[in-house]
Amino acid sequence: MRPFKFTAAGTAPLAIGQLVQNPNSSFLAGGTNLLDLMKEDVARPDELIDLGRLDLTAITPVTAGSNTGGATIGGLAKNTFTANHPLIRQNYPLLSKAILAGASAQIRNMATNGGNLLQRTRCSYFYDIAMPCNKRNPGTGCAAMEGFNRMHAIFGWSEHCIAVYPSDMAVALAALDASVKVMQPEGGIRLIPFKDFHRLPGEHPERDNTLNRGELITAIELPQNKFAAHSAYVKVRDRNSYAFALVSVAAALELNGNNISAVRIAMGGVAHQPWRATKAEAMLLGKAATTDNFKLAAAAEMQSAKPLAYNAFKIDMGQNTIVHALDMALKGTAVK
Amino acid sequence: MKLMSMAAAGLLASHLVGAEQLFARAVDMDIEDLPPVAIENGLTVNISVNNTKRKVLIDSRATLLDTMRERMGLTGSKKGCDHGQCGACTVIIDGNRVLSCLTLAATCEGKSVITIEGLAKDNVLNPMQTAFLKHDGFQCGFCTPGQICSAVALMKEAKEGQASFITADVRQDQKSVVLSDDEIAERMSGNICRCGAYPNIVAAIKEAQTGKNVEQTWLFAG
Numbered sequence: 001m002r003p004f005k006f007t008a009a010g011t012a013p014l015a016i017g018q019l020v021q022n023p024n025s026s027f028l029a030g031g032t033n034l035l036d037l038m039k040e041d042v043a044r045p046d047e048l049i050d051l052g053r054l055d056l057t058a059i060t061p062v063t064a065g066s067n068t069g070g071a072t073i074g075g076l077a078k079n080t081f082t083a084n085h086p087l088i089r090q091n092y093p094l095l096s097k098a099i100l101a102g103a104s105a106q107i108r109n110m111a112t113n114g115g116n117l118l119q120r121t122r123c124s125y126f127y128d129i130a131m132p133c134n135k136r137n138p139g140t141g142c143a144a145m146e147g148f149n150r151m152h153a154i155f156g157w158s159e160h161c162i163a164v165y166p167s168d169m170a171v172a173l174a175a176l177d178a179s180v181k182v183m184q185p186e187g188g189i190r191l192i193p194f195k196d197f198h199r200l201p202g203e204h205p206e207r208d209n210t211l212n213r214g215e216l217i218t219a220i221e222l223p224q225n226k227f228a229a230h231s232a233y234v235k236v237r238d239r240n241s242y243a244f245a246l247v248s249v250a251a252a253l254e255l256n257g258n259n260i261s262a263v264r265i266a267m268g269g270v271a272h273q274p275w276r277a278t279k280a281e282a283m284l285l286g287k288a289a290t291t292d293n294f295k296l297a298a299a300a301e302m303q304s305a306k307p308l309a310y311n312a313f314k315i316d317m318g319q320n321t322i323v324h325a326l327d328m329a330l331k332g333t334a335v336k
Numbered sequence: 337m338k339l340m341s342m343a344a345a346g347l348l349a350s351h352l353v354g355a356e357q358l359f360a361r362a363v364d365m366d367i368e369d370l371p372p373v374a375i376e377n378g379l380t381v382n383i384s385v386n387n388t389k390r391k392v393l394i395d396s397r398a399t400l401l402d403t404m405r406e407r408m409g410l411t412g413s414k415k416g417c418d419h420g421q422c423g424a425c426t427v428i429i430d431g432n433r434v435l436s437c438l439t440l441a442a443t444c445e446g447k448s449v450i451t452i453e454g455l456a457k458d459n460v461l462n463p464m465q466t467a468f469l470k471h472d473g474f475q476c477g478f479c480t481p482g483q484i485c486s487a488v489a490l491m492k493e494a495k496e497g498q499a500s501f502i503t504a505d506v507r508q509d510q511k512s513v514v515l516s517d518d519e520i521a522e523r524m525s526g527n528i529c530r531c532g533a534y535p536n537i538v539a540a541i542k543e544a545q546t547g548k549n550v551e552q553t554w555l556f557a558g
Contacts, residue, residue: 003376006396006442028443035399035438036419048396052443080432084498089506100501104526105493106423106486109432110439228507241501241525 001038005047009054012183012216018049020185020214027051027216029076029115032107037120041129042136051076051112056218059085069224075114075181075217079169080105082113092222094231094250098172101235104242114217117170117180117197120208121163121272122244123152134160135205142205150310151246154318155271161205162308165198165273166244172233174274175250175266179221185214191221198273205272227252227264232328234321235268245269247317251325253289260289265326270305270318277301280322289330291323298322372407383444385410386454394441401425401436404451412452412481416528423527426482427451433489435526452481455488463547464488467540471552475531483527487541490515490523494545515545 009015019025025047028034037043056076062068071091073082082088083099099108102116125131125143132140144152144162152162173194180192198209211217231252237243247269254262263284265277280297287293298319305315377396382389385408392407401418404410404427416424418437425437428450436449455462464487467473474480497510502522513519520538529537536552543550 001397004396005377006379006440008445028440031440031443032420032435032438035440039419048440050443080498084496086509089499093506096499096506097501100499100503100506104423105490105523106426106433106435106526107420107438110434235501241522 002041002044002046004038004045006050007047008050008052012054012056012218013187015049015051015054016183016185016214016216018047019216022047023213025049030078030107030111031115032103032111033115033119037127040127042120042127051216056114057081059087061087062221067221067223071222072181072219073113073222075219076112079103079108079111079113079116083108091228092172092176093228094175094233094252095169095172095222097231097233098168098248098250101233101245101248102168113169113220116167117173117217117220118209118211119167122166123163124148126163135163135201135208138204138206145308148310149308151244151269152308152311153271154305154307154311154314155267155275156200157272157306157308158201158203158205160203161201161272163201163205163272164269165208165271166268167274168233168235168245168248168268170194170198171248171266171268171274172250173220173222174276175231175252175264176225176227177223177264179223180217181219181221182211182215183218184212189218190215194274195276201272208272225252226254226262230255230329230332232325234325234328236317236321247314247321249318249321249325251322251329253326253329255289255330258288258290260284260287265301265322267318267322270314277322279304284326289326291327294323294326295319298326379442381441381445383441383446384448386450387448392441396440396442398441399437400427400439400441400444400449403441404436404449410451410453413485414478414481416479416482421528422479422482423486424479424482426486426527428485428489431489431492433486450485452485455484462488464491464540464544467544468537471536471540471543471550472533473537473540474529474533479527479529479531483524483529483537486524486527487537487544490520490541491545493523515542517542 026045028048028050054076057074059073062070079099083096089096126133126135131143134142153164178194180197182190233250235245235248237245245268250266252264263281265280267275280301283297302315302319375395378393380393382391414424416422420435420438426433427436429447464484494513494515497512499506500522517538520541539550539552
């Protein structure tokens with residue numbers, strides 16, 4: 001690891017103030033991804049600003065303002081604490097399940113909610129500093145494009161980058177229409193709708209999200225919804241636990257009798273950002289909640305997929321996983 | 337032939353005596369004061385390790401794992417992958433199991449760390465250690481300190497009613513969880529055992545949680 005200066009911050013404004021003074025500095029939260037990237041020489045900050053003492057760990061119901069009835073979860077609350085909080089388990093079981101689908105117990109104990117959203121891709125070419133990578137070194141090319149791209153994107157990729165975004169938690173947050181609350185260097189607060197938080201690679205794959213330098217995630221806002229009784233998170237992976245998704249699906253239904261009055265579907269493991277299946281959602285709205293309808297909607301969603309040399313299997317897998325997740329959400333049980 | 341094996345046994349015995357003396361010396365050494373050869377961006381941290389307060393000058397890059405192993409003489413926690421993929425370095429910080437290879441020692445100021453060396457009380461093993469011995473929950477033993485620390489913290493998580501990915505309904509208020517084989521496998525998935533001692537590890541954890549005798553579930557093929 002390259003040498004770096006270690007600074008502990010006492011408050012969010014102080015941490016931001018320290019960060020903007022040094023263009024090569026980085027915030028340190030749980031460190032489960034950043035430290036690994038530093039050991040691999042992919043990330044090379046010369047100063048770490050430790051956020052471990054900041055008081056941004058609360059999980060609370062929202063009782064006033066436009067998000068009344070919703071919940072807010074602290075940017076520095078640990079993943080384990082969030083997944084097990086009674087408010088989240090009761091009102092947002094989809095979020096609990098998605099968090100618990102990710103990583104291991106040890107890593108969830110360390111990782112923070114804000115850090116989870118900012119984790120980098122696990123594309124093996126991004127991690128290997130001997131290989132070209134537009135995300136790591138803009139302009140050097142994409143080794144995965146002609147390489148072994150079994151794990152890579154089928155939606156929204158560009159010729160510059162085919163990496164996928166790895167978080168499970170974020171897939172649930174996309175389905176729940178969450179917002180990311182950030183503090184800006186001037187002290188202002190900005191609320192970023194989740195669909196605008198992560199981005200597609202386009203010509204700038206080095207940018208994973210739309211945060212500006214010096215902005216700090218203080219909280220994530222969850223709007224009130226009626227999905228708690230009918231939601232499911234399904235994750236398909238190479239081993240049963242502790243592996244990144246080949247494909248994952250967060251599905252949530254609001255039912256009026258057997259009719260779908262609201263539906264959310266988001267996918268992981270298929271794009272540079274959590275992929276909202278808006279086409280499938282539009283097809284299902286107002287229709288009967290049946291497996292046949294789920295199949296039609298899933299097939300329509302996957303039509304726009306563009307597979308690479310080694311990942312065409314993700315099209316069938318994605319289609320089947322959407323149907324399975326919707327079936328489970330309909331049943332209302334949360335088994336895998 | 338008999339003579340040879342007796343001679344071999346004698347050789348082994350003298351070897352063991354030598355090893356015992358070696359270990360005794362190692363414990364007697366004042367290892368805390370070993371000076372690091374070169375420190376960049378040095379800082380001093382106060383960490384309680386196994387209920388002993390330690391004050392140590394470290395390089396800002398030092399992980400908790402390297403600090404314990406290289407500076408405190410606590411080599412029980414193992415460096416397997418050093419990238420958070422194997423769990424061999426698992427320790428318990430302020431009651432929670434974490435990976436010491438991905439924890440900077442600099443972030444541990446004022447925290448309390450328990451390692452495999454701190455689980456036994458005097459000469460009485462932690463029940464989890466006893467259960468691992470009884471069920472032979474290891475082969476080479478390299479992952480074992482991490483497995484045991486992880487399993488000890490898991491007992492607390494289960495008691496608190498923490499959910500896992502295979503919890504049937506996370507909305508139900510569960511006061512405490514009695515762990516099935518599948519639950520143990522899911523909740524221990526962060527600890528890899530390359531020897532494949534998993535059936536025995538699962539049996540050991542089950543016995544430690546229930547306090548009841550657990551039959552091992554493995555069978556010989558055919």
